[in-house]
Amino acid sequence: MKLNRHEENTDTAHSCCDHDHSDVLVKKHKHNGHDHSHDDDDHDHDHDHGSDDGPGLLQSRWPLWVSLTILAVFLIVSFGTNVVISKPLEIVMMLTAYLLAGYKTIGLAFRKVKRGDLFNEFTLMTIATLGAFYIGEFSEGVAVMIFYEIGELFQDLAVSRSKRSIKALLDIRPDSVTVLRDHQQINAKPEDVKPGETILVKAGEKVALDGILRSESGTFNTAALTGEPKPDTKKQNETVLAGMINSDKTVEIEVTALFRDSKLSRILEMVQEATARKAPTQLLISRLAKIYTPAVFGLALLIILLPFFFVENYSFQEWLYRGMVFLVIACPCALTISIPLGYFGGIGLASRNGILVKGSNFLDVVTRIDTVVTDKTGTLTKGVFKVQQVETEMDKTEFLRITTSLESYSTHPVARAVMQHAGEINLSKPTDVEEIAGHGLKGTVEGREVLAGNLKLLQRFNISFPDSLDAIVETIVVVAVHGKYAGYITIADEVKEDAAETIASLKKLGIETIMLSGDKTVVTGKVADRLGIDKYYGDLLPEGKVAIVQELKDKGKQIAFVGDGVNDAPVIALADVGIAMGGLGSDATIETADIVIQNDQPSKIVSAIKAGKITKGIVYQNISLAMGVKVLVMILGAGGIATLWEAVFADVGVALLAILNAFRIQGKKI
Known part of the structure; x- marks a missing residue:
């Protein structure tokens, strides 16, 4: 799978580890009406060959398995038997295994060097392993490349697993629909059905297009849109949305929107674009990588050459080996794997709970919120x-x-x-x-x-x-x-039934609550008192809401604004995090918002904050783990205590621990 990156993030291409899966679902990011999709294969190791499922990934890595088999046979024969393998045969076996395991990494390193990009993960791995070959440590050089590739495989498997909840949304759009035309039932593609036409949806079928129910009644499962599995009974002339599943009898629905304009299609577009916006932590890592990588190369060079002036009986081979060990240890794969994977998992966790987060950066920002400002009608009330x-x-x-x-x-x-x-x-x-x-x-x-x-x-x-x-x-x-x-x-x-519980939960988190409404102040106050809201303002026009939120921001408050109406769109855009009620909310508000709550339940505000906190906690755990182990082993490697074997196990081991830790996000409840 090729990653298509948004323009604003192409400057991160030179980071030490380019395996950024945080935007693995992004196919095309449309900005101001223009298509900014990119198709630079240098931005991805292209491991999965277009296959997202676990078995497909494993099968596509057959050269890696052959390489691992060759290495295993060599080690067993060399250390487990009395058979002596000749040096030429050892070189042929190890070179074959090395090329099978690392041909993509080597090729990518070569292309990047031609482009003038000398400081990247692939160049680092290539130099370190070729250095091992140069000093005669053939099996260690092959092992470094094999275990590096196994680490990448685990990374791809982890991403495949973590994005299933998001990709499940992509499978809820039917491929065909039954349309009534000239009193006949015609099987057609949803894209070919126009507003005003009537479609038939049988029991158990998914609704393909937004429309109005023309039958007397119908019962629908709305879990795909709201995250809630309970059935929703619609009466004649009520709105039915694409993605709902008809759980009763056959119904007729008059189409009101084109396939591409349905609420479901807009939701899917939001999900596909969600991870294109990097979280601040990811951006920090990308910026540091531009300094970190050349610094690592410089230190490795000093480790190799500087002892010549201070160490008696200086051996270039020995210090070259230490420099190679240092390079392998220094590659921050655990960070560049676990950070995007953590945020990706957080977006998936929120998605499964009926919350669409439009960018991983908002998972970060929502954890810093100290004030939640809400609209009244349609947000806290029905x-x-x-x-x-x-x-x-x-x-x-x-x-x-x-x-x-x-x-x-x-x-x-x-x-x-x-x-x-x-x-x-x-x-x-x-x-x-x-x-x-x-x-x-x-x-x-x-x-x-x-x-x-x-x-x-x-x-x-x-x-x-x-x-x-x-x-x-x-x-x-x-x-x-x-x-x-x-x-x-x-x-x-x-x-709303859960409004009071939501306000109470926000207070437990130490978050101030404020309600803004265009309704009478006395009516607004009565609702605020009933729910236990800290402050309220009534008789407000849209510009009044904007003025109050701007005043709060000027005081240094971190604001989340929650609304549903067209009049809420300006203040949602102004807030640090804009949250829209997506079930009944206006299109303008949903498009403007950073987070969309699909079932209109206020309690999902708390769930979104919890998802952000869970994600951020695990990401920072991974950062601490990776940096702690890496610094320790780098010191040991520079001192000649750690070998290439320790280096690769430390790097791959920490990466695997970070991946397993990121997996925990998927099992959390919010």
């Missing part, structure tokens, strides 16, 4: 009106029946909330219905004149009502029957 309270001196069922009968003639969200609350109550057909703009409805229900609307409606008809109604902050529907006040219904946005 954005859906729901009846909160019904107060009347009449029989409550009778009161609801006559009120709902009148409200059934309105399409206002408040009227729909009242009808939903009434449920299965038998309604009467009102007459003489009149809608009074900005006030409410007037009509006759079962011979009784009924008014249903806001307080202004009763004032308009000079109907008295309790003064206490003026203090109610929620949306209120007051009702009068035959010119007399009969009762009221309060309606408010419903708080």
